[in-house]
Amino acid sequence: MKREQLAAQFDLLSRLLKISRDNPFKIRSYEFAARTVRNRLPEGELTEREIHDLSRLKGIGKAITEKSLEFLREGKISKISELVKAMPPAILELALDGTLDPETIAFIWKDAGLDESESILAFLKKQREDLKLSREELARLEERLKRGP
Structure with a gap:
């Protein structure tokens, strides 16, 4: 897993949480995690040690570390899968497209x-x-919504 892949997962997670109108503090923590991963972790393949080292930084808590390790080990973050399942397909398409803001x-x-x-x-x-x-x-x-998932 590369640095940008992990950061993109946190970007997606924060976007889906915004659409779901989840806790704003949680959303900001995942946005912060994406920025921190991009700015503090080395390029190339990430290791568990680098992720654990990241947890020492202020603002990177247990939940972010656990999700980072989950993505490293399993290639996915279960919270993202959970949010995706809860969204109607058309709403998910809008979320993944990125043209419209989450609000x-x-x-x-x-x-x-x-x-x-x-x-x-x-x-x-x-x-x-x-x-x-x-x-x-x-x-x-229109093309994306008609095509569907």
Whole structure:
């Protein structure tokens, strides 16, 4: 496992937690973990020792260390799998695409109650200008939502 792969997992975890409207302190800790991994760990393959050394830094707690070791040993973080399973497929596609910010995706899902591709696309088309989506971005989202997981 390389440094960037681990950092990307923490980025994804924080994004999914934002969409799920989880604890903001937890979200910030995973964002911090992603930055710290990128800035403090060496390039190349990571070792358990390097991950344990990371845990000595202020702001890197037990949960981050455990998730780092889990990713090193198993190639996945179970919390990410858990969050993915809890999301409707269309919401997950928006989350993985990265065009829309997590707060907008959370609004679409949690506040507007939209979780099907067709209703999400209708909302995005209607709100395109307010969301500052270019026609190209909207077309890409439409293609991704129609293609599905």
